[in-house]
Amino acid sequence: MNVGKPPTSRDPDAGAGEDDKSGVVRTYQAWKGSNIFLLQGRLIFGPDVRYLFLTIFLIVVPVTIFCVFVARKLMDDFPHDLGISIMVIVVAFTLFDLILLLLTxxxxxxxxPRNAHPPELEGYEVNTEVGPGQTPQLQLPRTKDVVVNGIVVKIKYCDTCRLYRPPRCSHCSICNNCVEKFDHHCPWVGQCIGLRNYRFFFMFVFSTTILCLYVHAFCWVYITKIMNGERISLWKAMTKTPASIALLIYTFISVWFVGGLTIFHSYLISTNQSTYENFRYRYDRNANPYNKGIIENFKEVFFTSIPPSKNNFRAKILKEPAIQSRRVSSGFVSPNIRKPVTASDIEMGRKPVWEGVEGESDDNGRRDNNADGLHKLSGSSDISPDLSRILPPGSIEGLGISHPRRSSWGRKSGSWEISSESVASAVGESKQVTDGCNGNLTGQTQQSQTNFKM
Incomplete structure (x- = not known):
């Protein structure tokens, strides 16, 4: 099975300034996925990491309200040590929940990691349905069969990562990465859930469920204390603590969400499935090649070592070469533009080529021959073909020829440009008169010496 390898790294102790000069970057800087990196590649998040702050807000704010309006009041109603423990437990449990969230x-x-090139082409199919004179195209099979615990499993080829995905691997369209044992992409944590963080995800969901039940229970305890202390009805006791009412409603709704996830993922762990596999393959109807029994399945998730990452995001790699512009005396020129025209070229009769005027081809391979058409329409054999190719659109109005391109030609300052007066003095006026009676064409052309100013 072909799994991509990260690019060859350099010495990680080199300075950042030396990296820029030598064309070396960190792996996370050249990463082609949609991830967001913090602390120079030490933390990696999904592209929707902003929802992580919403999740933290939904945890911290209710706990803060509970500590201020409920737990602080209960400290006086219980023996000293027991009252303080209510506050300590909820704060410690909240910090533990947030740590699990960040680990996830x-x-x-x-x-x-992606392959720089597709897998080896040995033994692959060749497309023989090609026309005469065409090169046969090598086709990679879309799927391959591998055997897992005696059951044949199909693995797919990923065009984006250029590799055959290992079993239980899938490509996340949000993060744009292939993830091992892909479960799902969770927007509440802003990250994919896979092989290396599924354990922390389940513990986060489970601890959040316990935290909701803890707050919900002690809100009822506080309301009961008010009822017994003031000997009033439940409704009157609830009106005396609106914060408890808000927390009761909030935790009741939240526990259905996180509690439902806890139960669902407990079932997935017991049957050794992922969320993706459960919705796609329906192992209830087919044989599950990964099911080892309930005890072994739980041990695989919680009591096995987490495999190391296949990526060293802080490693230094060579920057991919990029096409850069060439610098000439008059500025920067794109690689697809030829040498700029100078006065010596015009005097020597060289044929200047400009982008979009000559030598330019469209998607169908047709050349733009507007400049050649301009020379033919002028009808004068005395005009140099080279000069006719470089005439700007505004300078040929006297010839009665319209040009589809109206943009200015040349630079307005610090460069040379051809005006209509200089062209007129260079090539004269070309007149074509059609004799309606005899059908004869007569033309008169006057020429004068051309002066070009650089």
Missing amino acids: SGRDPGMI
Whole structure:
């Protein structure tokens, strides 16, 4: 099975200034996925990391309200040590929940590095349905069969990453990466859930469920204390603590969401499935090649070492070569533009070529022959063909020829340009008169010496 390898790294202790000069960058700077990196590649997030702050807000704000309006009041109603423990437990549990959230969101979920080139072409199919004179195209098979625990499993070829995905691997369209044991992309944590962070994701969801139940329970305890202390009805006790009512409603709704996820993923772990596999393959109807039994399945998730990342995002690699513009005396020129025209070229009769005027081909391979048509329409054999190719559109109005391109030619300052007066003095006026009676064409052309100013 062909799995991509990260590019060859350089010495990680070299200075940043030397990297820029030598064309060396960090791996995370050249990463082609949609991920967001922080702390120089030490933290990696998905492109929707902004939702992570919403998740933190939905956890911290209710806990803060609980500590201020409920737990602080309960500290006086319980014995001293027990009252303080209510506050300590909720704060410690919240910090533990946030750490699990960051471990889920800020680490490599199991991304497979891309191949620089497709796999080897040995033994692959050749497309023989080609026309005469065409080169046969080599075609990679879209799928391959591998055997997992005695069951044949098909793996697919990823055109983006240029590799055959390992079993249980899938390409995330949001992060634009192939992820090992891909479960799903969770927008609440802003990251893919895969082989290297699924354990922390389940623990985060489970701990959030416990936190919701804890806050919900002690809000009822506080309301009960008010009822018994003031000997009032439940409704009157609830009106005396609106913060508890808001927390009861909030935690009741939240526990259905995170609690439902906890139950669902407990079922997936017990059957050794991922969310992607459960919705796509329906192992309830087919044999699951990864199911090892409930105990072994839970041990695989929680009591096995997490495999190391296949990516060293802080490693230094060579920057990919890019096409750069050439610098000439008059400025920068794109690689697809030829040498600029100078006065000596015109005097020597060389044929200047300008982008979009001559030598330019469209998508169908047709050349733009507007300049050649201009020379033919002028009808004068005394005009140099080279000069007719460089005439700007505004200078040929006297010839009665319209040009489709109206943009200015040349630079307005610090360069040379041809005006209509200089062209008229250079080539004269070309007149064509059609004799309606005899059908004879007569033309008179006057020429004068041309002066070009650089």
